[in-house]
Amino acid sequence: MMGELFSSGHTACAGCGMTNIIINILRAAGPDTIISNATSCSEIVSSQYPCSAWRVPYIHVAFECSAAVASGIEAALKTQNKKSNVIVIAGDGGTFDIGLQSLSGMVDRGHNVLYICYDNECYANTGVQRSSATPHGAWTTTSPYGAEMHGNPAGKKPIAEMMAAQGCKYVATSSVAYPLDIQQKVKKALAIEGPKFILIHQPCTLAWRYPPEKTVEIARMAIDCGLWVLYEIENGKLKITRRPSFRTGVKDYLKAQGRFSHLTDEEMEKIQEKAVGDWKRFEGLEKTTAA
Amino acid sequence: MFPAAKSSTAGNKTGSWRVFRPVVNDKCIGCKLCYYSCPDDCIQITDKKAIIDYDYCKGCLICLNVCPHGAITKEMEKK
Amino acid sequence: MQVTKVIEGSHAIAEAVKIAGPKVIAAYPITPQTHIIEMLADMVAAGAIDAEYINVESEHSALAACIGAQATGVRTFTATSSQGLALMFELLHVASGMRLPLVMAVGNRALSAPLNIWNDWSDSISCRDSGWIQLYCESPQEAYDTIIQAYRIAEHKRVLLPVMVCVDGYYLTHTSEPVSMLTSLDGFLGDYEPEFKLDTENPLSLGEYANPDYYQEFKEAQHNAMGNALSVIGEVNEGFARKFGRGYGNGVIETFNMENASHAVLTMGTLSSTIKYFIEREKSDVGLIRLRSFRPFPSEDLKKVCSDVRSIAVIEKDISFGSGGAVATELRSVMDIPVASFVGGLGGRDITLKQIKEILGSTGKSGEGLTFVGSRL
Numbered sequence: 001m002m003g004e005l006f007s008s009g010h011t012a013c014a015g016c017g018m019t020n021i022i023i024n025i026l027r028a029a030g031p032d033t034i035i036s037n038a039t040s041c042s043e044i045v046s047s048q049y050p051c052s053a054w055r056v057p058y059i060h061v062a063f064e065c066s067a068a069v070a071s072g073i074e075a076a077l078k079t080q081n082k083k084s085n086v087i088v089i090a091g092d093g094g095t096f097d098i099g100l101q102s103l104s105g106m107v108d109r110g111h112n113v114l115y116i117c118y119d120n121e122c123y124a125n126t127g128v129q130r131s132s133a134t135p136h137g138a139w140t141t142t143s144p145y146g147a148e149m150h151g152n153p154a155g156k157k158p159i160a161e162m163m164a165a166q167g168c169k170y171v172a173t174s175s176v177a178y179p180l181d182i183q184q185k186v187k188k189a190l191a192i193e194g195p196k197f198i199l200i201h202q203p204c205t206l207a208w209r210y211p212p213e214k215t216v217e218i219a220r221m222a223i224d225c226g227l228w229v230l231y232e233i234e235n236g237k238l239k240i241t242r243r244p245s246f247r248t249g250v251k252d253y254l255k256a257q258g259r260f261s262h263l264t265d266e267e268m269e270k271i272q273e274k275a276v277g278d279w280k281r282f283e284g285l286e287k288t289t290a291a
Numbered sequence: 292m293f294p295a296a297k298s299s300t301a302g303n304k305t306g307s308w309r310v311f312r313p314v315v316n317d318k319c320i321g322c323k324l325c326y327y328s329c330p331d332d333c334i335q336i337t338d339k340k341a342i343i344d345y346d347y348c349k350g351c352l353i354c355l356n357v358c359p360h361g362a363i364t365k366e367m368e369k370k
Numbered sequence: 371m372q373v374t375k376v377i378e379g380s381h382a383i384a385e386a387v388k389i390a391g392p393k394v395i396a397a398y399p400i401t402p403q404t405h406i407i408e409m410l411a412d413m414v415a416a417g418a419i420d421a422e423y424i425n426v427e428s429e430h431s432a433l434a435a436c437i438g439a440q441a442t443g444v445r446t447f448t449a450t451s452s453q454g455l456a457l458m459f460e461l462l463h464v465a466s467g468m469r470l471p472l473v474m475a476v477g478n479r480a481l482s483a484p485l486n487i488w489n490d491w492s493d494s495i496s497c498r499d500s501g502w503i504q505l506y507c508e509s510p511q512e513a514y515d516t517i518i519q520a521y522r523i524a525e526h527k528r529v530l531l532p533v534m535v536c537v538d539g540y541y542l543t544h545t546s547e548p549v550s551m552l553t554s555l556d557g558f559l560g561d562y563e564p565e566f567k568l569d570t571e572n573p574l575s576l577g578e579y580a581n582p583d584y585y586q587e588f589k590e591a592q593h594n595a596m597g598n599a600l601s602v603i604g605e606v607n608e609g610f611a612r613k614f615g616r617g618y619g620n621g622v623i624e625t626f627n628m629e630n631a632s633h634a635v636l637t638m639g640t641l642s643s644t645i646k647y648f649i650e651r652e653k654s655d656v657g658l659i660r661l662r663s664f665r666p667f668p669s670e671d672l673k674k675v676c677s678d679v680r681s682i683a684v685i686e687k688d689i690s691f692g693s694g695g696a697v698a699t700e701l702r703s704v705m706d707i708p709v710a711s712f713v714g715g716l717g718g719r720d721i722t723l724k725q726i727k728e729i730l731g732s733t734g735k736s737g738e739g740l741t742f743v744g745s746r747l
Contacts, residue, residue, distance in 0.1 A: 001301060001347055004332040008347035009300030012330060014308060015351035020330040032570045036438065046300070049584050052575035053300045057568035059441050060577035061464055065434035068426060072394060072438025072446070073568065075422035079393040079444055084570050102434065105427030179327035213352035216328050294469045294588065295566040295574040 005031060010053040012045040015212025017176035017202035017219065018118045019045065022089065024179045025116060028186035031056055033085040034073055038066035038094030041125040042118070057084075064098040066090050067106035070113045085190050088115040092133035093123040096157045107166050107195040114189045114196045117159070120204035128207040132157040135227075136274075137267055138259045140207070145262040160199045164233040169194035171233040172241075175201040177219035181230065181241070201228045209258025218256055224248040226279040227271075231286075238285045250275050305331065309350035311365040315341045319362035325354035372550040372614070379510040379542040380405030382549045383449070383475050383535075386517035388419050389552055390473075390559060392447040394439035396424045396432040400454040401487045402539035403477030407449055429454035433461040433474075440470045441576055443567035445521065448472075451539060452479035455493045459500070465532045466501025466592060468577055469565075471524030472532040474502075475517065478639070478687075479539040480717045488718020489539040490687035491638070495664075495696045501592045503533040503599050504665040506638040508624075510547045513537050515616055518552075519606045522559050526606075528598040530565065536664075540718065541640040550616075558613055596666040603663055622663040623671050631657030634676060635730060636701065637685045638664065641721060645685075648726045656730045661697065669704040681708045681737065683729050687715040694740045702737070714743025 001008040005026035012019040018041055026033065035058045037043050043060045046053040061069045070088045077084060090099055095117040106113060122140050123129040130143040134152045139145055143152035164171040170192050172185045182200060189196040203218040205211065210218055222228040223244060230242040250272040254260040263271075321339030333344040334354060341354070341362070355363040377385070383406050387395070395414070397407040413419040422439075426432045429450050436446040450458065455476055465472050476494050480486040494504055503523060507513040513535065520533040537543055566574055580588060604621035611617030618624050626646050628634065634657045635645055642660040649658060659675060659682070661668070676682065682705065684698040693699055698711035712729050715721045725743050 001344055002332050002335040006332065007299055007301060008332045008344065009303035009305060010331070011303070011305070013351075014330075014349035015353055016330045018330075020328055020353075023330070023332060024327070031573075034442070034568050034570065044579055047296065047575050047578040048300075049578040049580040050296045051298050051300045051302065052296045052578065054575050055299070055573055057570055057573045058575040059438065059568055060575075060579075061434055061437050061468075062460055065431055065461070068431035068434035069438035071424060071426070071431075072396070072435035072440075073442045075394045075424055075435070076439035076442035076444045078422055079420075080442070101427060102431045105431055108427070109425065176328075213356040215330075215351075215353055216357050294467070295576050296578050297574050 005055045006046070007053045007055060010045045011048070012041065013206055013212065015205045015215050017204065017215045018042055018120065020179065021118050021176055021182060021200050021202060024182040025087065025089070025186050026056065028183040029085050029087060029190060033087055035059070036066045036070040036073060036086065036088045038090035038099055039063040040091035040094055042089055042091065044125055063094050065102045066094060066099060067113070067115060068102040071106045071109065071111045074111045074113050086113045088113060090115070090117055091124065092117060092119040092121060093131045096132040096159050104166060107163060107168050107197070110194055112193050114186070114198065116198045116200065118200045118202045120202045120207055122204070122207045124204050124207045133159070137263055137271060139262060140259070150267065151262060160197065163197040168197045170196040172198045173201070173228070173230055174198060175219045175223060175228060175230065176203065177216055177223055185232070207259065210256060214256070218253070221248045221253040221256060225250045225253045225275065227253060227275045229279065229282050231282065237289045238282070240282060240286050244279065304346050305349050306346045309348060309368045311350045311352060312345065312348065312368050313343060313350065313352055313354050313363045314366055315343060315363055318360045320360060322359070324357050324359065325363065328353050328357050371553040373553060374548050374550045376546050376548050377510065378405065378544055378546045379513050379537055380544065381409055382510040382514040383517055383537070384409035384413065385551050386514045387447050388413055389555060390518050390521050391445060392421055393444035394422045394424065394436065394446045396426050396435040396446070396448040398426050398429050398432045398450070398454060400429070400451045402479055402543045403449040403451045403475060405543060406475055406477070429457045430461060433458045433465065436472050437461065437465055437468065437470060440472055441468070441568050443562070443564045443569065445562045446472055447474070449475040449477065451477040452481055452493045455497060456481060459497065462497055462500035462502055464577070467588060469530040470532060471530055473517065473520040473524055474532065474534055476534050476536045477539045477543045478536050486717040489541055490716045490718065491536070492688050494534060494536045495688040498665055498696065501531060501596070502665065503531055503596070503663070504536055505533065505663055506536045506661065507542060508640055508642045508660060510542060510545065511549050511616070512618060513542060514549050514551060515610060518555070518559060519610055522606050523599065523602055525562060526602045527565070529595050529602050531592065531595050531599060536639070538640045552614060556613060558610065600663070600666050600668060618662055619660070620671065622668040623675060624660040624662055625675055626658040626660070628657035628659065628675060631655060632678065632680050633657070634659050634679045634682045635685060636661060636682055636697070638697070641685060641687070641715065644721065644723070645726055648723055652727070654730055664697070667700050672701065673704055676705065676707065679707060681710065683710040683712060683732060685712045685714060685721065685729060685743070689713050689716070698740065708737025710737060711740035712743050713740055719744070
């Protein structure tokens with residue numbers, strides 16, 4: 001209990017990346033911030049009546065409409081001549097899937113809202129089900145492995161690029177691996193008028209099946225092997241903010257997590273190939289959009 | 292105030308969850324990496340040293356894992 | 371001072387919203403309420419209403435945006451019908467559970483399937499458990515007055531529940547009549563003073579999760595607030611009548627020709643006008659009870675007004691499959707006398723004077739089962 005705007009005593013798992021993300025978001029945003037939260041782990045661990053871990057004004061309404069709620073808050077603040085930060089915090093389920101419509105609407109209308117999605121690549125709060133953020137091959141309870149299926153058959157929705165295509169003024173990816181990166185990107189976003197979107201990679205000890213102390217370590221591996229690229233998109237230009245070292249292989253990253261333990265060498269090779277291809281595509285985008 | 296909540300989660304002393312406790316030693320130079328990565332607001336840097344709030348520390352040991360100086364070790368929690 | 375113009379119901383509602391002064395209006399179109407939000411858009415564009423007008427991408431988001439704005443401490447407005455109201459269903463419960471005094475106009479329209487754009491009450495009646503106050507209007511004038519009253523009822527400290535102002539699609543929304551409009555509220559509706567709000571000066575957490583130890587009391591409190599609403603609706607109706615010269619019965623029910631009636635007909639909305647017309651033309655001795663408030667359900671008022679009545683026929687535009695007409699079912703639970711149940715006008719079908727004559731002629735008969743008016747099956 002050291003005085004952060006998101007206090008101790010919340011009931012997140014030991015080693016939870018999401019609560020660390022929230023702490024760093026609020027370190028950057030400060031107390032003049034209103035949070036619109038989607039139903040998610042972040043809501044459940046922080047806001048059990050009659051207590052709250054939030055030391056900023058906070059509202060939770062439902063699962064799929066945190067962006068619409070934020071739109072209403074932003075509009076109301078305008079009429080009150082107030083300029084507080086309006087930040088949405090939602091998981092991947094409430095963003096990529098059920099929340100996509102209201103997020104798209106908010107961006108389309110140009111509300112001055114920062115939408116932050118913490119991506120643990122599944123519906124974690126309900127016990128680890130597949131979302132459209134779940135990477136190919138990952139085990140979840142609704143994409144398990146057996147004779148007929150070998151983990152998630154689908155891929156990962158490119159939500160950040162979709163938001164950039166739709167016209168977000170600032171889009172960025174970040175990770176629990178680099179808390180200062182989170183803070184920098186949040187600060188930068190909040191200084192820009194209009195809709196902003198930040199996607200933050202968050203290993204989940206329960207869903208990805210690894211010991212709690214490795215949350216940051218695994219997040220760094222994802223970046224180092226090229227599977228999670230840190231970039232910003234502003235004014236149509238993509239800029240890579242941290243180049244992967246490639247000192248870690250995709251296989252090392254996959255093997256560190258129980259959710260990939262069923263993958264064959266061949267399947268891991270395919271994921272490696274795709275990672276290489278995706279990285280090349282980002283490099284290419286950086287070059288072509290720089291012009 | 293009925294549908295709105297204000298009281299903090301401070302009453303929930305999650306330190307009781309611990310199996311292992313992180314212990315900071317002399318190698319700590321106050322680089323703040325542990326402070327940046329703690330999920331539970333349990334680390335403060337005072338006089339270039341990391342101080343851990345054991346009332347709430349859940350013993351996840353992320354701090355131990357990210358420390359580049361070997362300044363944090365773990366001990367079994369004594370009950 | 372009031373100004374009278376011949377305008378359609380939707381326009382009357384927009385005018386009432388204008389004077390009530392919400393700061394955030396969420397808009398999504400659906401027949402037959404679309405004229406309301408179109409007129410509001412014109413007013414905002416012309417600067418006649420000083421509000422943020424949000425063109426949301428679905429009705430679910432319309433209510434979500436209103437919840438967010440109301441929670442931030444400003445009055446809001448939205449309107450919907452039928453499928454839109456059904457899409458909002460989840461959030462109706464949230465708004466009421468969060469005790470946010472939203473006001474919404476519902477242009478009553480039949481629910482799919484089959485798709486039907488015309489009037490019946492299936493949409494709002496299906497939401498009767500959502501914790502929203504439901505007031506049913508008979509005329510564009512009443513719609514105008516009720517929108518203004520709705521803000522005062524919703525925001526009353528002993529209520530703090532959202533209000534649905536229900537108006538028959540087409541019969542009310544698209545019908546033009548002389549409507550007297552206020553030039554000033556004259557203090558009838560003050561500034562919105564929320565009990566709690568999202569404010570960085572005083573951080574609160576709204577919409578938390580409550581485990582079994584806490585949840586039930588929230589619901590009990592909502593139910594009690596609904597009970598309080600009965601008298602508040604009456605007080606607001608009376609206050610409005612004293613200031614502006616128009617009242618609607620005692621606020622929760624209105625009666626017509628009940629003075630010496632031994633049989634009565636009960637209905638809601640615009641159908642009341644047709645029945646009044648019939649009673650007058652035929653010099654019938656049957657009385658009419660118009661239910662203005664369906665939620666809260668005014669059991670005591672109904673029992674009192676029916677103390678000398680020997681039977682009631684209910685005509686309603688809704689059906690709870692496997693049970694019966696919702697209004698008749700609820701009335702039967704508070705009455706000792708026979709209540710005949712008639713369900714008709716579904717999907718906008720006309721209820722004719724001939725059918726009304728048959729229904730009035732049937733009073734005194736069976737108080738069981740139900741009859742579909744003019745059934746072709």
